[in-house]
Every structure is written in C-alpha cells, then in structure tokens.
Amino acid sequence: MSLPSPLPEGWYASNERHAARLYNELQLELPPGHVLYGKPVEIVAHREGTDDVLCRHKQEPGRFTVIHLSWAMKEEVNPEHPWVEDDGDYESFLRYEASFLNR
Template identity: 50%
Template structure:
C-alpha cells in the first residue's frame, strides 16, 4: 500500500510507490520474529532511503507514529529479536532529529 502523508522527507529519502512499498513490507514481515517491537504491529512502508536498506513505517493504530527500520534482507525470520534494527521510533519531529544527527537536511 502506498500511504503518503503531508510531510517533507529528509534528503536521501523517497516516498515508496505501491510496488516498492509492498516489496519492502513483505521483507519486513519475513524478518520479524516474536519479541521484536514491530512483531504483530500493523504498519505501512511509506518511504525508503536511497542506497541503504532503511524503510520508514507508519503505524495503523497511531498514524503520527513512525519507525525507521534497517532491513537485513535475510529472507526469513531473524534469530535475535533485535533484528531488523529499529533505528528511530516516534513522531515526524523525532525522525527529523534522528536524520539531523547525521548532518542530513530536513
């Protein structure tokens, strides 16, 4: 599902079209194991970072909540529930602050 929200994305991030979103969402679901913070949580992949395996997820239950996840592309559930790694979790402002730590324009 391609879910766009009214917020500019930081440099290097792009809204995912329906095909990109579905591909990344499928991989996210493959990687999530019981114990991971997103396991059993309904999210949509709304954007991805160019040149990395980072995706931006928007939560169904709280559309103002975003999570940046670094996919591993393992193709199956991760053994350790800390993978795939949640890089950032919070509001759009939290996301911008996270990106600014790396000197990225928001």
C-alpha cells in the same frame, strides 16, 4: 495518506509496488518479541542507498519507525533485528535523520 512534511534529502516515498516488496521483506524478518511484530504498519518511504525504511503505524498514525532491513529473506533470530533506528513521531524521525547526516 501524505506525510506531515516533506521527506529529508535522500528519502523517497515508496510507490505501492516498492512498498509492498519492502513490507513483505519486513514481515519475513520480524521475530516474536520485536517492537513491530504483529503491529499493523505501512511502508511509506525508503532511504536511497541503504536498507532503511520508514514505517507508519496504522493504529497510531502519528508514530513512525525507521527500520534497517537485513535482507536475510527469513526470520531473524534476535528480536532486536531488523534493527530499529528510530521510533517516535515524525519530528523524532527528522531529528534522527539530521543526526544521521552529521555523522
């Protein structure tokens, strides 16, 4: 499934192999109580040079969540981690990214 518009600069569509690797790490890190715990998502993109990934919710295809992976390779103990950078529609993601670039 394609994204609603081109990705912002620095973001890249994740190919199937890379998306599977990122998804597996996300699943390892998610503790009970996390906003994505038990939610069917797919990794659609990643930001170059960071541990940020863009997830699309399978049951809500218009909803996207930017997660900052910790690469702990185990379940986090705090339900706020891995950190949610943004959660909303694609326009919310684009606004978040614009504010990120202006930091």
